[in-house]
Amino acid sequence: MFHQVPPQNYQRLAGPLSRRREVWSALMPRRGRAAFRIAISATLAVADALTICGLGIGLELGYYALTEGGLIPSAESRALALAGTLTLIVVLANALREEYGIENALSRKPHLRRAATTWLMAWGAMLVLGFATKTTNDFSRVVVLGLFVAGLPAMIGLRAAMLALVRRTITPEAASVSRVHLVGYEEDIARFYESHDAEALGLRVVGTSYLRRVERDADANTRRAQLDEDLDLAVSVVRFLRPDDVFILVPWGDAAEVDRCVDTFLRTPAAIHLRPGGVLDRFPDMQVARVGRLSGINIGRRPLSIGEILVKRAFDICVASLGLLAISPLMALVALAIKLDSPGPVFFRQRRYGFNQEPFGVFKFRSMRTEKNAKFVQATRNDSRITRVGAFLRRTNLDELPQLINVILGDMSLVGPRPHALAHDISFERRIAQYARRHNVRPGITGWAQVNGLRGETLTDLDMERRVSHDLHYIDNWSIWFDIQIMIRTFSPKAYRNAF
DSSP, X not given: OEEEOOOOGGGOOSSHHHHHHHHHHHHSOOTTHHHHHHHHHHHHHHHHHHHHHHHHHHHHHHHHHHHHSSOOOGGGOOHHHHHHHHHHHXXXXXXXXXXXXXXXXXXXXXXXXXXXXXXXXHHHHHHHHHHHHTXXXXXXXXHHHHHXXXXXXXXXXXXXXXXXXXXXXXXXXXXXXXXXXXXXXXXXXXXXXXXXXXXXXXXXXXXXXXXXXOOTTOOHHHHHHHHHHHHHHHHHHHHHHOOSEEEEOOXXXXXXXXXXXXXXXXXXXXXXXXXXXXXXXXXXTOEEEEETXXXXXXXXXXXXXXXXXXXXXXXXXXXXXXXXXXXXXXXXXXXXXXXXXXXXXXXXXXXXXXXXXXXXXXXXXXXXXXXXXXXXXXOOTTXXXXXXXXXHHHHHTGGGTTHHHHHHHTSOEXXXXXXXXXXXXXXXXXXXXXXXXXXXXXXXXXXXXXXXXXXXXXXXHHHHHHHHHHHHHHHHTOOHHHHHHHHHXXXXXXXXXXXX
8 A cells, every 4th residue: 555645736846855844734734724714704604794784774874865865863773673683594594504614615506596595584584573573664665675685686796706705715725725635546546636626626635545456366354454454554644644534435336345444434533425436526416315214315306396396386377377468469469460471270289298208288379381291390490381470470489479378287387498399309318318307397488598599400419418408507506586587588689599
């Protein structure tokens, strides 16, 4: 067995003596590290508190100045009490969820969903508290509404700026990063270095312990003795370097070796992590979960939780119902234009796969000439089958308006992956990885792929792969705010880029 400190920037030093001193200084724990990490977390929490309190007080001062023409008397001010209570709830909730931790700051995951959930939960608690204490009438409705609407964007904006600053500040040489020791076979550790960049991960690898492969014809006692020797030496190195975390990179197929590594390193004051090859890279949200009394590794949650499904469905029904009422005159005019332009029905209904690959009939305004016993062929640019009115409807997306009926019926959602013809689904599912995951949510009238210009004719598999990657991004990052953003962007020029 042999040990190695991985090549890092701090090792490229001039002079043997200064090199050795600075390398050992970089490897060993630094004083004040815990205080520095706490200071960063506290700064993030204070930023949230100042945002909420400052916005609440500013709204109250501005509203009073506009209505009364002066400063509000301190005895009548209620903004500090409102914003202070709200701040307490938000900061405590974020602290309990470790939102202010450095690891969370370095994760580079979008924080919008978690921030929105915490914000809505805090306001729900405020409503309950106000009802219980009979103080809801003490606060200005304008200030309350303004704080509710503007507070979340302001907090997210400042949080994004703070996190960007933290990510630029924390490098592998910084005192606050996690110090990691790697243990495993040479090929597994080499694979780790090939696929990961310590600086991008926000950690510093302070040491590496390589386990020796045992000859195939060796007996069980020889194997155990050699592994015990390697692990005893690795434990001595870990005790000397005092890393925060030890990553065991032994493949899970070597169950006996993994068990021995776990038993051995549990004797050291470091956090122990198992990393089974590239599985964690494919499923970054993997976690241990319980179902009843059974424990297992959860590599992916349901696309939407029960609560998220209810919120999305309520939003769909409300908006679709109001939309149908608002555009009914327009739909009548479109229907009349279709009848005058070419013979045939006003609506065109085609079977598509929906949620869980269950087929349904999607409604559209007819944009092509009717043909008896016609086989499905994807529409192409300058397709001779498209009518004059149909060309206008397709360019403006007006042919999709009847799908509001599908939304109310529960076959579709306002936002989601666009449903394709059955022939396309069957064909692309065989050729494109994870294509079928698009059916894990209801299909939508508009979607993340469409507002990014990925619509229309798919000439190559690469065209469909781009569309699928955007659909999967939507599924993995869904929030009601994301739906609203997509609906707004549906009317942008980019969303019509490939329409025909």
